[in-house]
Amino acid sequence: MKAHIRHYKATDATDISAFNLLFHLSYKYNADFKSENIFCAELDNQVVATGHLEPMDSCEYLEREGKDSDYIHRFAMEMDSVDSDVHAELELEIFNRLVERAYQIKQSYPSKRIQTSYTCSHEDHDSIDFLLSQGFYHCLNYFIMRRDLTVPLPEYRLNPEIEIKRWAMDSEEEKELYLQAEKDSSDDESWSKARLNWFKSGPEWDTFTAFYQGKPISSCMTWGISAERSATEQIFTHPDWRRQGVAKGTIIEALTFLRDEKQRSEATLGVVGSNEAAIRLYKSLGYELIDVQLLMVKDIL
Structure with a gap:
């Protein structure tokens, strides 16, 4: 029986959760995921493969002006199936549907630059070769780094007016404050509130x-990955407070919490390979390189 490729429906949740729980939870709870950007392969009344386009932070400006014509709005692409060996052809068909969907989005925004992206291990030569054949090219590297929490953490000292605290961000005002602080600390766009809510609801x-006079100036987010490992991600520091030990202190407080409260033995993070300042900081804190991932992108013209 030939599989039927169609958009995602809420009733697909149980089938998808059986082979990719993260996709299932994302589709159900992350408002950034839209049904029109998700395709499912249904075979014998069961979803056996799925894939999606996820809008990245840069898509904030799709609906409004404020960036020059070279600014890139990027959608991340992912696919998965019950058995990749058995359903490779279905994943390929979903891949093609996602690329088609990207071109449809481009038609709605003809004056804006749009890309799709796919992240893969530097050792996954088959995937890289396939993406190259489909018009993708290498954009940048992500370094995956690990900190062994069984090794003692360094000490730090800060301006006594700076307070580092565990921040629950319970109110909408606090979420807006966090997102604005992230935006002020980077040339990139801040997370959407939907993405922030999604991560807040995670394990x-x-x-x-770190706060100075009530304003957030540096931050490090953590979440569980396994019984042994947690992530230390979403690390940022306002430019006015860099090279003053604030980021170092914030990360150390997060690592101390993971070690002492969560009983984790390791923490990991991802950093763009060209971010020399961040890499120097992480190395000084004892992080070590464990993997390199490639971001492959395709311009949608």
Whole structure:
């Protein structure tokens, strides 16, 4: 029986959760995921493969002006199936549908630059070769780094007026404050509130933030990955407070919490390979490189 490729429906949740729980939870609870950007392969009344386009932070400006013509609005692409060996052809068909969907989005925004992206291990030569054949090219590297929490953490000292605290961000006002602080600390766009809510609802989510006179100036987010490992991600520091030990102190507080409260033995993070300042900081804190991932992108013209 030939599989039917169609958009996602809420009733697909149980089937998808059986082979990719993260996709299932994302589709159900993350408002950034839209049905028109999700395709499912249904075979014998069961979803056996799925894939999606996820709008990245840069898509904030799709609906409004404020960026020059070279600004890139990027959608991340992912696929999965019950058995990749058995359903490789279905994943390929979903891949093609996602690329078609990207071109449809481009038609709605003809004056804006749009890309799709796919992240894969540097050792996954088959995937890289396939993406190259489909018009993708290498954009940048992500370094995956690990901190062994069984090794003692360094000490730090800060301006006594700076307070680092575990920040639950319970109110909408606090969420807006966090997102604005992230935006002020980077040339990139801040997370959407939907993405922030999604991560807040995840397993063992916490955020450690440095405040000066009531304003957030540096932050490190953590969430559970396994019984042994947690992530230390979403690390940022306002430009006015860099090279003053604030980011170092914020990360150390997060690592201390993971070690002492969560009983984790390791923490990991991802950093763009060209971010020399961040890499120097992470190395000084004892992080070590464990993997390299490639971001492959395709311009939708």
